[in-house]
Amino acid sequence: MLSSSSSSATLSVIILFLLNLTMPASTMYSPFANGIQFSDSIANCHMFRRFSRSIEEPKKCxxxxxxxxxxxxxxQCWKNSDFMQKTCPGACNPACYCKGNWEEPINCVNTVAYCDYWAEHGACSVYRDYMMWKCQKACDYRCKPQFSINFTVNKMKPTYETNKYAMEKTPRQAAKAQKITVMKLSPDMSKVTKE
Structure with missing residues (x-):
């Protein structure tokens, strides 16, 4: 007797096979390739969801x-199914793929000296798989800081002169007029510099 996870996988395969029969060959993009192909278009994922209401969505993709x-x-989902189900459930399971809730590992390392150069010239989108493997630091947005921090060290004079600085055009001009030291943290958060 099949376990519930293997019966869900079997049902997924049957649904993908049915979808394969209804799709024109020109629209197929195959994350599952060789045999059963499945498009990542919204329409085909919608069709998958419609046929697969009884399939429980996996908690980890x-x-x-x-x-x-x-x-x-x-x-490889078909050729090496045991390995792929353990290592790559997000890439092989249509419930993960259609929901868009699969994750990839974060390594944030460039293993090739030319990664940054290649990334600047568009290789991250053209050769995505290779670049995410060898140049994840250069290509993966999760490896880049999402913010920068500016902070100030206030040395305001406690006299009536401070009010005239409020008339400056920008906060930076006001800070310079008041002799406030403006510090800036680099995007990679490795050093602090004075502006």
């Missing part, structure tokens, strides 16, 4: 290797 999507597109 984590791809544990940067090449999971590449392997899935090359048919």
């Amino acid at each position: 984590i791809n544990r290797h940067a090449l999971c999507r590449y392997w899935a597109r090359n048919g």
